[in-house]
Amino acid sequence: MSKLLKYEFRKSKNVTLAILLITVIGEILFLAGSLAGTVALLTFGALVLVLAATFGIFIVALLSIDILHRELNTTQSYMLFLTPRNSYQILGSKILSGAISLSILTVLFAVLAALDLIIIGAYEVGFPALADGIKKALGEASMPADFAQSIAAAAAIAYGSWLFLIVTAYFAVILQATLLRGKRGSGWLSFFLFLVLAGVISFLQNKLVLLVPAAFEAAVRSGIYAVFIILLFCFGGWIMDRKLSV
Secondary structure (H helix, E strand, O other), rough: HHHHHHHHHHHOHHHHHHHHHHHHHHHHHHHHHHHHHHHHHHHHHHHHHHHHHHHHHHHHHHHHHEEEHHHHOOOOOHHHHHHOHHHHHHHHHHHHHHHHHHHHHHHHHHHHHHHHHHHHHHHHHHHHHHHHHOOOOOHOOOOOOHHHHHHHHHHHHHHHHHHHHHHHHHHHHHHHOOOOOOOOOHHHHHHHHHHHHHHHHHHHHHHHOOOOHHHHHHHHHHHHHHHHHHHHHHHHHOOOOOHOOO
């Protein structure tokens, strides 16, 4: 599995490095604007960082879906399917690499956002005043438990929903390359199936959530995403094993 993961990361290396480079440039511009007291430069750097964070994760996800589509519909990865790896391992490595990439980028942008907010605060009131304010706030009160739980729950749901959408897109691509292969409009039909699957599962999720207490809503939503991710992975691997021709 480790070799398959390395192979997956290698395929998206250039795009990932480009996103990181843009992020570094945006951070340099932001820091330069902060140190020089130049509002225009600071604003431009912040805009670059926001765009990198907004579209970076989206682009990485789309790239992984496009790579799977090309692998299943062309001979560019013929050797991959000739290796002593079954379809579950190949598909699992793609899902796992996507989850790892999503985690790394999310943590990276979250840390940068927190640091940049501190820098903006220091820019406005100065580092000594900001440090005193933080110490005073930490000394007087801690973050309410309910607020911390709400943040953690929202993050878990957002992460689960994004990973679920990626796995659903993988499954739609697998259907297009196997059961719908050679059929007219198979690409559009698989996209329609993706929308239907995502919509139906989200509908069922919303109905099931109504049956549990509000305190368990985040856990139920995250659990439902996990269940369907596993189901789509198993069914997708099963179809690849029996219907795929490369």
